[in-house]
Ligand SMILES: NC(=O)C1=CN([C@@H]2O[C@H](COP(=O)(O)OP(=O)(O)OC[C@H]3O[C@@H](n4cnc5c(N)ncnc54)[C@H](OP(=O)(O)O)[C@@H]3O)[C@@H](O)[C@H]2O)[C@@H](O)CC1
């Protein structure tokens with residue numbers, strides 16, 4: 491499911507106008523559909539309803555809702571938060587409510603009248619601001635939002651809760667906290683981003699008469715990754731295919747101190763459809779992976795005095811790199827001069843997509859500009875702490891502004907970034923974000939990231955575009971964790987258990 495930005499919504503409105511569909515027709519459709527959605531949730535007949543209207547088109551929708559709710563038998567009042575609408579379309583809507591004899595009270599002139607209107611209210615409709623809102627709520631709107639939030643009533647927001655920005659995921663501290671949001675035509679980015687999504691309550695999307703063909707060629711900026719989208723990204727397995735048709739993942743992972751990372755990454759990879767998993771590592775790691783995954787092939791590299799891969803082995807690695815259709819580097823690698831040089835050589839010589847995880851990310855953050863000379867697609871899978879290191883800021887700054895910071899980083903370096911954490915999201919090199927909908931706190935354990943990098947690596951190796959491999963990988967990793975949690979519980983579950991549940995998570999092809 492995709493979301494449209496406020497600019498895209500405006501462009502659609504313009505396109506409708508060019509096609510002879512009046513703004514007022516869309517507004518009437520929106521208001522009627524919203525009134526029906528409200529009545530479908532809580533039958534309004536005999537109920538006391540208050541509609542807070544702003545002076546823009548969101549307010550215009552509010553006037554239509556007020557007239558429609560009255561028709562449905564509700565006892566309705568409008569609270570005018572600002573001056574009467576100046577725009578022609580919203581003015582027409584106001585006149586409709588006036589003609590329907592909906593009582594109106596002005597917040598600036600009669601605060602007491604507004605309090606009276608709100609006493610014993612059952613349903614509140616928030617039509618103060620919609621997609622036009624930006625910045626901070628003006629004082630009068632703050633007062634209105636406080637009245638809405640303190641009412642013991644069901645709160646329905648029209649399009650967006652007032653005080654929530656459409657595209658930036660910022661919201662005013664006093665914004666409306668809705669129980670339900672009636673969304674017009676399409677989701678907007680803030681409906682799906684976790685911090686603002688929780689302000690919307692339950693979401694109901696209604697058709698307002700914008701022809702669907704107008705949306706066919708839009709470049710979507712934000713996508714909510716659900717089963718339908720994730721499964722549409724998965725590779726198709728031809729009936730007559732053989733192992734060579736399904737890719738060759740070269741997994742450069744592990745060291746004497748971090749043997750398990752390669753075990754988990756290879757487990758994720760081999761359970762995700764790839765034809766070959768080749769593990770390149772020191773002898774002890776190869777032995778351990780072989781004992782768990784006899785299906786893998788191995789490239790044993792010399793071990794240096796720190797128990798890490800020795801740069802002198804790089805010649806042998808290069809041969810495997812020629813064959814690889816994707817490379818995953820980083821899990822359990824450790825950091826020293828050899829692994830730094832090994833990492834730099836892999837980036838320099840890779841001819842296929844590369845996924846960089848864990849210590850690969852830590853090495854990269856020492857000199858992020860090496861990405862400027864990389865010509866193959868790159869996927870990075872940092873958690874918040876690693877992302878902070880990549881951006882050289884503190885973790886709290888990332889948490890405050892993660893979509894913008896990570897999105898700008900992905901664009902600046904031309905890489906796909908999987909920013910891991912609560913509601914992991916994937917920022918492609920182009921623009922926007924894929925918001926994940928699966929996963930739980932049982933994944934907050936060492937090894938989960940290794941498993942994920944193996945899964946994404948396997949999907950990349952099968953030829954998926956980086957943002958599709960990353961967002962589908964994150965989705966099925968999270969779905970497997972949700973299935974695992976349901977049977978084993980968050981305390982007990984381990985990444986290797988999650989790998990087992992991939993069998994139930996992936997669609998049966
Ligand atoms: N797209 C469609 O097809 C359809 C859309 N419809 C409806 O239109 C809604 C969008 O309407 P809208 O553009 O008039 O903006 P709205 O949210 O009512 O705000 C009003 C004005 O407030 C202003 N403003 C902003 N921030 C402010 C601040 N901090 N403090 C003070 N003022 C501030 C800002 O003016 P600005 O400051 O930018 O000059 C803005 O223009 C949309 O959500 C949906 O409900 C439907 O009718 C059906 C068809």
Ligand SMILES: [K+]
Nearest residue numbers: 616619648650
């Ligand atoms: K609103």
